[in-house]
Every structure is written in C-alpha cells, then in structure tokens.
Amino acid sequence: MMNAVNGNMDDRTRVAYIDDQLLFREALVAVLEDSGLVSVVQSIGHEQTEGRSLRNTAPSVLLLALDAQTHDPMVTLQGLRQTNPQLPVCALVAVDRLDRAREAIATGCKGAVSTAASLNLLIAALQSVSSGQAYVDPLLGGRLLAKAGIRNLSRTNRIGADGDFQPDGGEISKN
Incomplete structure (x- = not known):
C-alpha cells in the first residue's frame, strides 16, 4: 500500500x-x-x-x-x-x-x-x-499528572479532579 x-x-x-x-x-x-x-x-x-x-x-x-x-x-x-x-x-x-x-x-x-x-x-x-x-497521549498524561497532584499546566489548560484537561484561560495558580 x-x-x-x-x-x-x-x-x-x-x-x-x-x-x-x-x-x-x-x-x-x-x-x-x-x-x-x-x-x-x-x-x-x-x-x-x-x-x-x-x-x-x-x-x-x-x-x-x-x-x-x-x-x-x-x-x-x-x-x-x-x-x-x-x-x-x-x-x-x-x-x-x-x-x-x-x-x-x-x-x-x-x-x-x-x-x-x-x-x-x-x-x-x-x-x-x-x-x-x-x-x-493527553488523556493519560493528564490523569497521570493529576494522580501526582499536579493540576496547573499553563494559562489555558488545567487538569480537573478527574484527570481530564479543562481550558480555563486564567492565570497560573499554585493549587
């Protein structure tokens, strides 16, 4: 092919x-x-x-x-x-x-x-x-990071409690 x-x-x-x-x-x-x-x-x-x-x-x-x-x-x-x-x-x-x-x-x-x-x-x-x-892949990566307690990635992407990426557009916080 x-x-x-x-x-x-x-x-x-x-x-x-x-x-x-x-x-x-x-x-x-x-x-x-x-x-x-x-x-x-x-x-x-x-x-x-x-x-x-x-x-x-x-x-x-x-x-x-x-x-x-x-x-x-x-x-x-x-x-x-x-x-x-x-x-x-x-x-x-x-x-x-x-x-x-x-x-x-x-x-x-x-x-x-x-x-x-x-x-x-x-x-x-x-x-x-x-x-x-x-x-x-982003889904696995997000869940692995969430399991490690890492939630904030950038100004536009957060990892929710379920480990999925959530766009927020806000400032980076220490949470």
Missing part, C-alpha cells in the same frame, strides 16, 4: 503489534494499514513472544497492548527489552489502568496511548516514538 501523503511506501512507520485480543488486534491492524501511514510488519499475541527477537521483521516501533488477559504484559515487555533493546516501545493501555502506564514507562516504554485515543493520535504517537521522541 502506498503512503497516502506522498505515495512512497518506504515512508510508512513499520510497526510490530502485540495483543492477546485477536479481534481487536485484527481490527487495529486493518485500520492502521488502511491509513497508508503505517505498515504492520508483525502482529502476534503475548504468548508468541517468548524468547523471540523481532529483528527479522525490522519494525521501527513496537506497539504493546497492556491489557492482556492470559499473560502478564510487563513480563512480555521485560523479555522484549532484553531481546530487542534498541526497539522503541509504545504502550496501548486502558484509561483506567494508570498503574500499567506508569509501570510501562518505568520499564522503558517511550510512549503510552490510551485505548480511548483516536486513530490519528495513535498514529502520531507511533511516528513520534519511532523517530526517537517520547509521547504520552
């Missing part, structure tokens, strides 16, 4: 995707591929990663679902960090699993995206992490 922006196949972000939920994995692979901006070079479940290197498919980023039911995704992440230490990882996590997001970032994930994110936001995260930047 050609890149929707400039028609060049080589410009697509190469993604290896690990998720135990087959239906969701297949659906996400389809929409990522359909975007023309991402090439999913490998799509497997957590149980298929044991002792496996992802180098033969040459992904530029690993998308790792942290909501596995049958395997501990943190064990998968730790194993993959050993066999693929240079591969940047972006975690896909449910909004209510802030503990998983924090643990994944502490274990070396360079990005975290909530399952409530839009496709465009997920693609932006994958591209950012693939190019060496860190990325946390």
Whole structure:
C-alpha cells in the first residue's frame, strides 16, 4: 500500500503489534494499514513472544497492548527489552489502568496511548516514538499528572479532579 501523503511506501512507520485480543488486534491492524501511514510488519499475541527477537521483521516501533488477559504484559515487555533493546516501545493501555502506564514507562516504554485515543493520535504517537521522541497521549498524561497532584499546566489548560484537561484561560495558580 502506498503512503497516502506522498505515495512512497518506504515512508510508512513499520510497526510490530502485540495483543492477546485477536479481534481487536485484527481490527487495529486493518485500520492502521488502511491509513497508508503505517505498515504492520508483525502482529502476534503475548504468548508468541517468548524468547523471540523481532529483528527479522525490522519494525521501527513496537506497539504493546497492556491489557492482556492470559499473560502478564510487563513480563512480555521485560523479555522484549532484553531481546530487542534498541526497539522503541509504545504502550496501548486502558484509561483506567494508570498503574500499567506508569509501570510501562518505568520499564522503558517511550510512549503510552490510551485505548480511548483516536486513530490519528495513535498514529502520531507511533511516528513520534519511532523517530526517537517520547509521547504520552493527553488523556493519560493528564490523569497521570493529576494522580501526582499536579493540576496547573499553563494559562489555558488545567487538569480537573478527574484527570481530564479543562481550558480555563486564567492565570497560573499554585493549587
């Protein structure tokens, strides 16, 4: 499939995707591929990663679902960090699993995206992490900061008690 922006196949972000939920994995692979901006070079479940290197498919980023039911995704992440230490990882996590997001970032994930994110936001995260930047989607970031007690970010954005961003347009306060 050609890149929707400039028609060049080589410009697509190469993604290896690990998720135990087959239906969701297949659906996400389809929409990522359909975007023309991402090439999913490998799509497997957590149980298929044991002792496996992802180098033969040459992904530029690993998308790792942290909501596995049958395997501990943190064990998968730790194993993959050993066999693929240079591969940047972006975690896909449910909004209510802030503990998983924090643990994944502490274990070396360079990005975290909530399952409530839009496709465009997920693609932006994958591209950012693939190019060496860190990325946390605004919803997760807001909730992580709120959990840490940080509420005021700028003159135009606040984090509400629920962790969601709230524009206020007011002055920065110390609350």
